[in-house]
Amino acid sequence: MKFTINRDLFLSNLNDVSKAMSNKPQQPVSSGIKIEVKRDSIFMSATNAEIAIQAIIPVTSQLVIEEEGVVVLPGKYLLDIVKKSEAKDILVTRFESNVVKIVAGRSEITMNPLDVEAFPFINFDRNGVELSIDALNLKQIIKKTVFAASTQNEQLILMGVNVVTDGNKLEVVATDTRVLVKKHLIFPTEFEKISVIFPSKSLDDLNKILDDSEEIVNINISSTKAVFSFKNISFRTRLIKGAFPNVDPIIPHEFITKIKFNKQDLMATIERASLFITQADENIIKFALNKDGNVLISSINNQIGSVEEIIKPISCTDIVPFQTSFGYVYLLNAIKALDSNEVTISFAGEIRPFVLTGEYDINYIQLIVPVKI
Amino acid sequence: MKFTINRDLFLSNLNDVSKAMSNKPQQPVSSGIKIEVKRDSIFMSATNAEIAIQAIIPVTSQLVIEEEGVVVLPGKYLLDIVKKSEAKDILVTRFESNVVKIVAGRSEITMNPLDVEAFPFINFDRNGVELSIDALNLKQIIKKTVFAASTQNEQLILMGVNVVTDGNKLEVVATDTRVLVKKHLIFPTEFEKISVIFPSKSLDDLNKILDDSEEIVNINISSTKAVFSFKNISFRTRLIKGAFPNVDPIIPHEFITKIKFNKQDLMATIERASLFITQADENIIKFALNKDGNVLISSINNQIGSVEEIIKPISCTDIVPFQTSFGYVYLLNAIKALDSNEVTISFAGEIRPFVLTGEYDINYIQLIVPVKI
Numbered sequence: 001m002k003f004t005i006n007r008d009l010f011l012s013n014l015n016d017v018s019k020a021m022s023n024k025p026q027q028p029v030s031s032g033i034k035i036e037v038k039r040d041s042i043f044m045s046a047t048n049a050e051i052a053i054q055a056i057i058p059v060t061s062q063l064v065i066e067e068e069g070v071v072v073l074p075g076k077y078l079l080d081i082v083k084k085s086e087a088k089d090i091l092v093t094r095f096e097s098n099v100v101k102i103v104a105g106r107s108e109i110t111m112n113p114l115d116v117e118a119f120p121f122i123n124f125d126r127n128g129v130e131l132s133i134d135a136l137n138l139k140q141i142i143k144k145t146v147f148a149a150s151t152q153n154e155q156l157i158l159m160g161v162n163v164v165t166d167g168n169k170l171e172v173v174a175t176d177t178r179v180l181v182k183k184h185l186i187f188p189t190e191f192e193k194i195s196v197i198f199p200s201k202s203l204d205d206l207n208k209i210l211d212d213s214e215e216i217v218n219i220n221i222s223s224t225k226a227v228f229s230f231k232n233i234s235f236r237t238r239l240i241k242g243a244f245p246n247v248d249p250i251i252p253h254e255f256i257t258k259i260k261f262n263k264q265d266l267m268a269t270i271e272r273a274s275l276f277i278t279q280a281d282e283n284i285i286k287f288a289l290n291k292d293g294n295v296l297i298s299s300i301n302n303q304i305g306s307v308e309e310i311i312k313p314i315s316c317t318d319i320v321p322f323q324t325s326f327g328y329v330y331l332l333n334a335i336k337a338l339d340s341n342e343v344t345i346s347f348a349g350e351i352r353p354f355v356l357t358g359e360y361d362i363n364y365i366q367l368i369v370p371v372k373i
Numbered sequence: 374m375k376f377t378i379n380r381d382l383f384l385s386n387l388n389d390v391s392k393a394m395s396n397k398p399q400q401p402v403s404s405g406i407k408i409e410v411k412r413d414s415i416f417m418s419a420t421n422a423e424i425a426i427q428a429i430i431p432v433t434s435q436l437v438i439e440e441e442g443v444v445v446l447p448g449k450y451l452l453d454i455v456k457k458s459e460a461k462d463i464l465v466t467r468f469e470s471n472v473v474k475i476v477a478g479r480s481e482i483t484m485n486p487l488d489v490e491a492f493p494f495i496n497f498d499r500n501g502v503e504l505s506i507d508a509l510n511l512k513q514i515i516k517k518t519v520f521a522a523s524t525q526n527e528q529l530i531l532m533g534v535n536v537v538t539d540g541n542k543l544e545v546v547a548t549d550t551r552v553l554v555k556k557h558l559i560f561p562t563e564f565e566k567i568s569v570i571f572p573s574k575s576l577d578d579l580n581k582i583l584d585d586s587e588e589i590v591n592i593n594i595s596s597t598k599a600v601f602s603f604k605n606i607s608f609r610t611r612l613i614k615g616a617f618p619n620v621d622p623i624i625p626h627e628f629i630t631k632i633k634f635n636k637q638d639l640m641a642t643i644e645r646a647s648l649f650i651t652q653a654d655e656n657i658i659k660f661a662l663n664k665d666g667n668v669l670i671s672s673i674n675n676q677i678g679s680v681e682e683i684i685k686p687i688s689c690t691d692i693v694p695f696q697t698s699f700g701y702v703y704l705l706n707a708i709k710a711l712d713s714n715e716v717t718i719s720f721a722g723e724i725r726p727f728v729l730t731g732e733y734d735i736n737y738i739q740l741i742v743p744v745k746i
Contacts, residue, residue: 084644106642108682109679307480
């Protein structure tokens with residue numbers, strides 16, 4: 001096996017593929033990157049229990065293949081070598097003895113490969129339903145939904161993001177029962193009907209290697225897995241089995257008041273009002289609409305003390321004094337996912353879920369469930 | 374107790390004083406900042422087992438004192454409050470009930486004070502020998518020496534930095550037996566004769582609150598402590614008791630060759646040559662002068678592989694082929710502490726300590742002890 005590749009091209013592909021390496025591998029080979037050198041292209045891949053990523057690099061002026069072959073190299077170290085190199089081109093050779101030699105400028109590196117036979121077979125077959133969506137919209141959907149999914153292993157299904165198509169509508173829902181987000185997009189053409197649950201962690205990983213571009217991402221969905229194809233990359237994730245709960249009944253449609261805030265002002269106020277909240281607490285802040293139309297945000301830590309701050313909303317449809325309590329981190333994360341400068345919070349009652357919307361955040365609602373104190 | 378203080382003035386003084394707060398306090402009060410409000414100034418202080426810091430803020434247009442008093446507040450939370458505040462002025466009041474109220478713009482904060490009686494008495498008396506040095510030179514000395522001190526609790530004396538005066542010469546030495554640095558400064562006036570050991574951690578902390586200015590720092594040294602005075606700050610550290618070893622006999626003066634490198638080039642080469650070194654190893658790289666006058670730097674990790682790189686020095690006084698091995702982290706840290714663009718390494722033999730110097734690093738030598746393999 002022998003090839004010479006442009007250093008920057010090698011690095012960007014290793015960076016993409018390495019997102020599927022295990023950080024805490026059960027077997028050494030799971031921390032490896034497999035490099036398959038064929039007659040006219042190189043296949044690089046890595047995999048962990050959730051996802052697998054493959055990059056195909058064709059022969060060009062930036063890649064010269066002299067001899068075919070296959071090898072699995074320790075991914076972290078290979079990536080470090082290429083990252084630190086100042087060389088223009090990198091020569092990789094595997095000898096009969098199975099030793100791999102890398103020549104990068106003045107550096108000569110010898111690497112002991114991992115066991116190729118132990119590297120799992122990865123199936124990137126595209127034998128399911130096909131969807132297409134541009135990278136920009138896909139990144140937006142991921143950014144606006146994954147943060148709301150559960151991180152608790154006991155809530156297996158809620159660790160996923162539910163994607164449902166209906167005609168030309170694609171709807172995405174995530175919830176951990178305390179916070180809920182729902183986003184939909186309307187497309188010019190109709191989709192085949194699907195309802196699947198993507199692991200939210202997988203979508204997070206996918207987001208890291210998607211460019212901010214209008215390039216089309218093809219998504220092939222079968223019963224147990226999905227394969228995302230874009231640029232020279234295939235990204236596979238397993239799907240979560242099971243039925244995602246129907247969340248529509250808990251979304252309120254009648255409200256006692258709607259209060260509009262400047263987003264930055266509200267965030268700064270919540271950050272100050274929560275300064276005494278330590279991890280040991282339940283992260284609860286109190287939100288009260290006063291008779292004068294101002295809002296009081298406060299929190300108490302019995303040991304340290306209390307903080308309260310008055311914030312003047314931009315507007316308030318009905319001044320009905322009430323108060324509600326909830327986890328402030330949910331509210332901060334929800335606000336951060338909004339692209340609007342103003343955020344409207346619609347309240348249905350003191351212990352009813354409330355709804356966040358933003359004028360520039362079309363077809364997107366967020367819902368937070370108060371806690372009873 | 375009641376005062377109103379400009380937010381920026383409060384923050385910068387809290388920042389300075391907080392460097393002496395304990396991160397992992399044995400008692401809650403050790404994480405506190407003591408605020409003593411007197412008729413015409415405020416004294417703020419914090420302390421841990423090694424150091425104590427006090428800031429004195431006099432009454433000005435930025436500080437109005439309405440009522441005297443004393444309180445100890447949880448330092449981290451007080452600092453957070455002031456840091457996050459957008460208010461111009463901050464009003465602090467302690468009520469009869471012992472509760473402290475802080476009003477900062479729209480925020481109203483109530484804090485439970487810590488026990489004033491439990492806060493240790495800190496003696497900032499200046500009853501010893503007095504030295505003066507400008508902040509810029511003091512920062513340089515600290516930067517160029519503390520990194521070489523030991524971090525091993527078993528080597529108590531070597532966890533300190535030895536400062537010795539002799540006439541108008543001030544000499545500073547630090548070593549952990551593997552690396553040694555020695556720096557001296559010549560002053561226009563003579564010093565009183567002293568030889569003391571400062572805890573290197575204390576000098577690190579001091580460095581964080583010293584400005585890059587030519588302002589004079591007065592250092593008052595008694596048998597067990599030193600007090601640094603500058604701006605409105607007093608910084609006290611305990612001293613390490615004992616006799617610092619005489620390091621002069623181990624510094625070689627005759628060399629088999631002197632090799633001069635470009636500093637950046639040498640650093641990049643060492644960083645690449647050490648990429649496979651994991652923490653489990655002894656951090657050893659090999660350094661060999663070849664017959665052609667080039668230097669080969671290499672390391673081996675039996676599991677992963679090996680890296681070797683040829684570096685061409687700027688010059689080499691004698692081409693005497695030899696090789697030596699040492700901890701690469703020592704060499705990297707030593708090179709980073711140099712201000713010169715070129716670094717000269719003078720070798721006295723394969724297993725003899727070698728010496729690093731830089732053309733712009735006057736009166737400063739660094740010495741690294743090779744390991745036998």
